[in-house]
Amino acid sequence: MTITHPAVAPAPEANVRPAGDIDTQVINTIRTLAIDAVEKADSGHAGAPMGLAPVAYTLWRRFLRYDPDHPDWPNRDRFVLSNGHASMLLYALLFLTGVKRPDGAPAVSLDDIKQFRELGSVTPGHPEYGHTVGVETTTGPLGQGVGNSVGMAMAERWLEQRFNRPGEALFDYRVYAICSDGDLMEGISGEAASLAGHLKLSNLCWIYDDNSISIEGSTNLAFSEDVAERFAGYGWATHMVEDANDCEAFARAIEAFQATTDRPTLILVKSIIGYGSPHRQGTAKAHSDPLGEEEVKLTKQAYGWPQDAQFLVPDGVRERFDEGFGVRGRALRDRWDGALGRYREAHADLAGELDLMWSRRLPDGWDADLPSFPADAKGIATREASGKALNAIAPRLPWLIGGSADLSPSTKTHLDFDGAGEFEPGSYGGRNLHFGVREHIMGAVANGLALSALRPYTGTFLVFSDYMRPPIRLAALMRAGAVFVFSHDSIGLGQDGPTHQPIEQLAGLRAVPGLMLLRPGDANETVEAWRTILAQPDRPACLVLSRQALPTLDRTKYAPASGVARGAYVLADALDRTPEVILMATGSEVSLVVEAYERLAAAGIAARVVSMPSWDLFETQDLAYREQVLPPAVTARVAVEAAAPMGWDRYAGPTGAIIAMHGFGASAPIKDVMPHFGFTADHVCEAARAQMGRGSTT
Numbered sequence: 103m104t105i106t107h108p109a110v111a112p113a114p115e116a117n118v119r120p121a122g123d124i125d126t127q128v129i130n131t132i133r134t135l136a137i138d139a140v141e142k143a144d145s146g147h148a149g150a151p152m153g154l155a156p157v158a159y160t161l162w163r164r165f166l167r168y169d170p171d172h173p174d175w176p177n178r179d180r181f182v183l184s185n186g187h188a189s190m191l192l193y194a195l196l197f198l199t200g201v202k203r204p205d206g207a208p209a210v211s212l213d214d215i216k217q218f219r220e221l222g223s224v225t226p227g228h229p230e231y232g233h234t235v236g237v238e239t240t241t242g243p244l245g246q247g248v249g250n251s252v253g254m255a256m257a258e259r260w261l262e263q264r265f266n267r268p269g270e271a272l273f274d275y276r277v278y279a280i281c282s283d284g285d286l287m288e289g290i291s292g293e294a295a296s297l298a299g300h301l302k303l304s305n306l307c308w309i310y311d312d313n314s315i316s317i318e319g320s321t322n323l324a325f326s327e328d329v330a331e332r333f334a335g336y337g338w339a340t341h342m343v344e345d346a347n348d349c350e351a352f353a354r355a356i357e358a359f360q361a362t363t364d365r366p367t368l369i370l371v372k373s374i375i376g377y378g379s380p381h382r383q384g385t386a387k388a389h390s391d392p393l394g395e396e397e398v399k400l401t402k403q404a405y406g407w408p409q410d411a412q413f414l415v416p417d418g419v420r421e422r423f424d425e426g427f428g429v430r431g432r433a434l435r436d437r438w439d440g441a442l443g444r445y446r447e448a449h450a451d452l453a454g455e456l457d458l459m460w461s462r463r464l465p466d467g468w469d470a471d472l473p474s475f476p477a478d479a480k481g482i483a484t485r486e487a488s489g490k491a492l493n494a495i496a497p498r499l500p501w502l503i504g505g506s507a508d509l510s511p512s513t514k515t516h517l518d519f520d521g522a523g524e525f526e527p528g529s530y531g532g533r534n535l536h537f538g539v540r541e542h543i544m545g546a547v548a549n550g551l552a553l554s555a556l557r558p559y560t561g562t563f564l565v566f567s568d569y570m571r572p573p574i575r576l577a578a579l580m581r582a583g584a585v586f587v588f589s590h591d592s593i594g595l596g597q598d599g600p601t602h603q604p605i606e607q608l609a610g611l612r613a614v615p616g617l618m619l620l621r622p623g624d625a626n627e628t629v630e631a632w633r634t635i636l637a638q639p640d641r642p643a644c645l646v647l648s649r650q651a652l653p654t655l656d657r658t659k660y661a662p663a664s665g666v667a668r669g670a671y672v673l674a675d676a677l678d679r680t681p682e683v684i685l686m687a688t689g690s691e692v693s694l695v696v697e698a699y700e701r702l703a704a705a706g707i708a709a710r711v712v713s714m715p716s717w718d719l720f721e722t723q724d725l726a727y728r729e730q731v732l733p734p735a736v737t738a739r740v741a742v743e744a745a746a747p748m749g750w751d752r753y754a755g756p757t758g759a760i761i762a763m764h765g766f767g768a769s770a771p772i773k774d775v776m777p778h779f780g781f782t783a784d785h786v787c788e789a790a791r792a793q794m795g796r797g798s799t800t
C-alpha cells in the first residue's frame with residue numbers, strides 16, 4: 103500500500119465522497135480531524151499530524167498489539183507520542199480505533215475532538231497520562247517521552263525475565279515512540295539513546311519525524327548532525343524511510359525492527375510538515391498556526407476531500423481500522439487471558455505478585471524487616487540508614503528496583519542482598535540499575551518504570567536534582583510513584599564546596615505540586631520516611647539525606663519517629679507548660695535544635711522542638727493537628743534549616759527567626775562550615791532568647 107497525493111489535486115465537487123482508497127481515506131481522516139480541531143480551538147499543532155498520519159496509521163493498523171476494549175492490558179505494546187504537541191494525532195487514533203474507558207464509553211469521542219483544548223475536555227493541548235484513557239505518558243516537554251520509552255522498555259525486559267516461564271510468555275510487548283526534531287535536539291534524548299543502546303533494548307523502536315522544520319524555521323539553523331550516524335554510534339539499528347507517505351517502506355522498516363534482537367531501532371521518516379497545505383506545507387508556519395478558512399479548503403481540496411465538510415469521518419473508515427488493529431488486538435488479548443489463567447494455576451505465587459503490582463498494593467509484611475536504631479550520640483548518616491531500610495524492604499518487595507547516576511557508594515542505593523542482581527545488557531532480571539552519569543534520563547526512566555507498575559527509585563546528590571527536575575515535575579503531574587533519593591543534602595557535605603552544596607533545591611522541590619519531600623532528622627526518621635513513601639503508590643517522593651553522621655535520638659526520651667507520617671510532629675516538649683518558644687528544623691538541623699532545647703530547658707526555658715521532615719505531608723493534616731503542633735498563640739519561633747530560607751516564614755510567622763543560608767556555601771571541613779554559617783546550638787539558643795524578648799539575635 104503506497105499512499106501518494108499530488109500537492110494539489112483537481113478540485114472535487116464540494117461535499118462529495120472523499121477521494122482515494124479506504125486506507126487513503128483513513129489517513130486523510132486523521133489529517134482533517136487534526137486540521138478541524140485546531141481550527142475550532144484556534145490553537146494547536148496540526149502540521150505534525152498531517153505529515154505523520156500515514157506512519158501512525160500503518161503502525162497502529164498493521165503492527166501495534168493493543169486491545170481497544172482493554173487499554174490497560176498489561177502485555178499491550180506501548181505507544182508514546184514524544185512530540186506531545188502533535189496530540190491531535192493521538193486523539194484521532196484513540197477515536198478512530200474505538201479505544202474504550204473502563205466504563206465502556208469511548209476514551210475519545212468525536213465530540214471530545216470538537217472540544218480540543220477546552221476546559222475539562224479529555225483532549226487537552228498535550229497528552230496527559232491519567233486524564234485521557236490510552237495516553238501512556240504525559241508528553242509535551244520535548245525529550246521526556248523518548249526518555250520514558252526507555253524506562254518502559256526496561257520494565258518489559260525485567261518483567262519478562264522475572265515472570266515468563268518456558269512456554270508461558272506473559273510479557274513480550276514492544277515499545278514504540280514517535281519523536282520529532284525537537285526531541286532529538288534535547289540532551290535527554292542523547293542520554294536515553296546512549297543508555298538504551300548500551301542495554302541493547304531490542305524491544306524499543308523510535309520513529310523520527312524527520313521533517314527538517316522546527317519553530318524558528320529550518321532545522322539547519324541549529325541542527326546539522328547526521329542523526330542516523332549518531333544513533334549507529336549509540337549502537338542502534340537505523341532505517342531510513344524516504345517518504346512518510348510510502349506506507350510499504352515504513353512497514354518494511356517496522357518488520358526489520360521486529361526481526362532485530364540485539365539492539366534498539368531508530369526509523370528516520372522523511373516527512374513534510376503540514377502535508378497537503380499548498381501554502382504552508384514544509385514551512386515553520388505549518389508547525390502550529392491554524393491554517394485559516396481559505397487554506398483549510400485548499401488543503402482539503404488537495405486531499406480530494408469535501409472542502410466544506412468538518413470533522414468528517416467517512417463511512418467505513420473506523421471499520422477499516424478495526425479490521426486490522428481491533429481484530430488483532432482482541433484476539434491477542436484473549437489468548438493472553440487464557441495464558442494468564444494457566445499461569446495462575448502453575449505459578450500461584452508469581453501470579454499473586456502480578457496482581458499486587460497491577461493493583462498497586464504492597465505484599466503483606468513488606469516492612470517487617472525494617473530496622474530500629476538504638477539511641478547513639480555519634481549516630482549514623484541518614485543515607486546509611488536509608489541504605490539499610492531499602493535493603494530491608496527490597497527482598498520483600500520484588501518490584502522495587504532502582505539505581506543511581508554513578509553514585510550508589512555515596513547514595514547507599516545499591517541492593518546488596520543475595521540474588522538482588524544487576525540489570526545488564528542481555529541479562530535483565532537484576533534489581534540494581536546503572537544509569538551512568540545521566541541524571542536526566544534516570545528521572546525519565548524512573549517514570550517509565552513507574553508507569554509500568556514497578557516501584558522505581560533513583561539516587562544522586564541533592565544538588566544534581568537540578569539535572570532531573572523535568573522528570574520529577576512530570577512524575578508529580580502524572581502521579582507516578584517514583585522515589586527520588588538525594589544524599590549530600592546541605593553544606594554539611596563539607597569540603598566539596600559550594601558547587602556541590604545545595605541551597606535552593608529544597609525550596610524548588612517543595613514548590614512542585616503533589617510531590618512529597620522528606621528530609622528525615624535521624625536514622626529512625628529515615629526508616630519511617632521509607633515506610634511513609636512506599637505506602638503511597640501514586641505519589642512521587644524525594645527522600646533527602648545527609649552525608650554526615652547525625653545523632654540517633656533517644657526515642658524513649660523524645661517522641662517516636664512514627665510522627666514522620668504526619669509531616670511534622672512534636673519531638674520534645676516543655677513538659678507541663680505551654681511552650682515559650684518553638685524550635686523547628688528538618689534533617690541534620692533537628693539534632694542541633696534538640697541540643698539547644700536541652701540547654702534552654704536547663705536554664706528553665708520551656709521550649710518545644712518540632713521536627714518537620716515533610717512540609718507537604720504536614721499541610722495535608724487537619725487544622726486541629728497543625729495547631730496542636732504549632733499553637734498560633736506561641737509566636738516566639740525559631741526555624742533552622744541549612745538551605746535557602748524561602749518558605750520558612752510560613753511556619754516561623756512574621757516575627758519568627760529563620761536561621762538559614764543566604765548565599766552559597768564554602769569548601770571546608772564540616773566542623774568549620776556549619777558554625778561559619780551560624781548552625782550552632784549557641785546561635786539557636788540566642789535566637790530563641792531573642793524571640794522571647796530575653797536577649798538579642800546576632
Ligand SMILES: Cc1ncc(C[n+]2csc(CCOP(=O)(O)OP(=O)(O)O)c2C)c(N)n1
Pocket residue numbers: 149150185187242243244245282283284285288311313315316317375389
Ligand atoms: C523542552 C521543550 N522546549 C521547548 C518546547 C516548545 N516547543 C514545542 S514544539 C518545538 C519544536 C518544534 O519542532 P519539532 O520538534 O521538529 O516539531 P515539528 O514542528 O516538526 O512538529 C518547541 C521548541 C517544548 N515543548 N519542550
Ligand SMILES: [Mg+2]
Pocket residue numbers: 282283284311312313314315316
Ligand atoms: Mg520538525
